[in-house]
Amino acid sequence: MRESFIIGTAGHIDHGKTTLIRALTGNQGDRLREEKERGITIDLGFTHMVLDNGELAGIIDVPGHERFLKNMLSGATSISIVLLVIAADEGIMPQTSEHFSILRFLGMKRVAAVLTKSDKVDDDILSARRSEVRDFLSSNGYGDSEIFAVSSISGQGIGQLKKWINDSYDSLEKGDNPEEPFRLNIDRVFNSKGFGTVVTGTVMEGTVNQGDTLDLLTPSEVLSVKVRGIQVHGAESTAAAKGQRCAINLARTDASRIRRGDTLAMQGLVSGSSIIDCTFIMADADARPKDRDRVRLYLGTREILGRIHFLPDDIHPGMVQFRLEEPAYVLRGDRYVARSYSPMHLLGGGEIIDPSARKYKASKSMEHMDHLFKVTSGDSYGAFLSTLEASHAGMADMSDAIRLGGEHLVEKGKANGDLAEIEGKVVTSSFISRTLEETRARMEEYFSRSHLGIRAGKEEIRLRLSVPPDRKVFQAILKLSDNIIDSGDSLSLRGRTIVLDDPESALAHRMLSYLGETPFSPPDLKSITLSQKEKRIFESVASYLVETGDILILDGIYFTSAAMESAQRKITGILSSKGPVSIAEVRELLQTSRKYAVPILEHLDDLGVTRRSGDRRILR
Incomplete structure (x- = not known):
């Protein structure tokens, strides 16, 4: 069309x-x-x-x-x-x-x-x-x-x-772009008898067809609506294209939820943002607004209040940042006009450069400058990657990434190794590198507080990252590391060695000997007699022995690994020679009580050595 x-x-x-x-x-x-x-x-x-x-x-x-x-x-x-x-x-x-x-x-x-x-x-x-x-x-x-x-x-x-x-x-060049997504700013909304909700506006870009499902973008919510009917220049039509004045009959919403200034757009095309970076041409050089003045911004058919922040001229000449009082649904390249709050007079206008900007900070002015330079220099690929970093911290939903750069730039990024698609997310290579570096740093911090620790809690580490990816993305990123070992619920560092000092080594040896005195009926480890110094290091040494596998905790009972290996040999031996055995028989075999025999057998079940058959155990 x-x-x-x-x-x-x-x-x-x-x-x-x-x-x-x-x-x-x-x-x-x-x-x-x-x-x-x-x-x-x-x-x-x-x-x-x-x-x-x-x-x-x-x-x-x-x-x-x-x-x-x-x-x-x-x-x-x-x-x-x-x-x-x-x-x-x-x-x-x-x-x-x-x-x-x-x-x-x-x-x-x-x-x-x-x-x-x-x-x-x-x-x-x-x-x-x-x-x-x-x-x-x-x-x-x-x-x-x-x-x-x-x-x-x-x-x-x-x-x-x-x-x-x-x-x-x-x-003039004519003809529509079939790849251009649909967008329309609403200037009228009313109920039509027999039809329901009708909105009018001029199609900014793209084409809308009868039956399409669209996003209705309002300051407070995003609604999914369906196009029931279309009129172009007062005549019934099945579609409306860029530049055409049209009325659209909408299903799934009521006119009371829509107001002038709201936007209809292809689903997933636009996200709301309250901070935008823009070029700024002053209407009158002698009437420059003051930094942080309250202004009226006109975007499409909306008027939004906000404050103007001038970016330093030596770094960002002719650039401003608007911090708005409600979200705007705009794209890069959209135009705007600014007027003073009161009394109203024309201040200037320009083009939106970054529709999802981060709040400008003087301490990061060079990063801000580099990002805006890429956006304004015509480097669409560099600007796309920079926007992913600046506005989304290097990670975005696939739909958001396509909205920012189009499928062709997403695919180019994947082919160049600058982007990866992980669990429905698009992440930059720098985000992956930062996540792995920061994960290792958080683990090192954890181990510095517990130098005998071998593993750190995976979820604890993830939540301490500056930009925590969701669990599935985090797990996928960890697989790309050569030195971080993911053990399910915990993480460890490959090649990390732990050396016990003399007091720690002596206590570890004494703890193993204490449990080994009655290996199948071990005493409560916490009942061991400790000196004041040993009391201070007891928990870390016990955790170390558990992490190294020298001690196993079964139903709250501490067993040495040597005791479990011996119990496994004895139980598999009797099963091989006599067949199924009961708990009472295992209790007799190990000269222990039911309190200890049950967790030992359940551990062997978990290892796949034995399994229950009625009230007996058999070999798998």
Whole structure:
């Protein structure tokens, strides 16, 4: 489906934008009763003109007065060309300049000035107006723009303007990108009898089809909604493409949960963020806002309050960070406009560079600079990897990674060894390296507190990492290590040697001898007589003997490994010669009590040496 060709109009109130549209199309863009009564456009007016080749060009009449200026951004996001409307009998007015600045902030590239009401002035005044407008356009970087003098009443100059519009259509690149994900900012929402919830807006990018399931992104929640029906330019359609003005009938939600400024998008495309890094072009260099001033940010059809933070000019020239009071659903490359909180006046605007930024810290300014340099230098691959690191600490869900860079950059990263896919996550190679290095460091810290320790608790170590991956990802990363041994619930370091000092060695020998005096009916190890010094090291030495396997703890009873090996030989011997044996027979064989015989047999069951058969044990 071909995307629409959109014409935007902007200019001061009563300079004839709506009348001009009627002259171009035969239709009137005003759509609200209040607009009809007041004769002004208080909300975005939408209509269309038929081009010479039969194609439809959408026309957005952007409001021209202060009170509703924020609506301009709603219409401007999908505009192909702009008609800057200036009344020949009044010339450039304050709102003309402000509207033009906003369009410049929004990245409008093709602009024509239209001098309306030219039949109301003589040739000298008209010539002066042309010079005035030419100087204005040139000073703002649009010196090559066309200037048309027209009368919407008599039709004077309308033919030349239409020709320019048709030539612009022919010269602009057209055609939609089937890979481009769908996104639309909602500017109206209402209930329609017999249909239910309906939202309207202009498709920012991509295509939406009847039956699609989309994300409805609101400040407080993300809802899953289904497209029940679509209208484009007032006619039923099965799809709507980039630039087209459409109404979408939604299922699975109620109009009360939606407001102007919410976003419809392909599922998983956009995540909310309250910190964004942006370029910033000031509207007036002499009226620079102060750092941390409260501002109004206009994104799509939303107004969001936040604070502006200027990044150091020597490191990030022309860059700011906005910290917002509610999440914004934006992507890199989106445009914005900023106004002061109170009293309201235009501050500037620009382009979003990092839609999921980390809070700027002076101590990490060089890292911040490097990230933004990659983003702004056109290095899409480097910017993608840098964003994964900066915004997601090197680990993201696959859907988020694809949203940030697209499948092609994810696959490129995997092929280059810069990324790995682990348990549905995309992780950077540096995240893997950091996780392994930090895991080893946390283990070393643990062993420094318990120098006789051989194993550290796996979950304890994972939770102490600065960015703990989930358990499955952590386990997969550990498999990539050459020196960390994963034993299930515990971790150990390959090649780590432990040397007992003399007191520790003497106590270990005495503990084993104490248990070995009655190997199959061992005494409670804690009942051993200890000196004051031995009491201080008892727990660590006991843990060491358990970790080395010299002692086994079965049902809270300490057995030496030598005793268990002897018990296994005796029990397997009698089973081989006599067949199944009872607990009483094992008790008699080992000259012990049931208290000790039961855990010994259960241990042999766990090892797979024996198994229960009724009330007896047999060899496996």
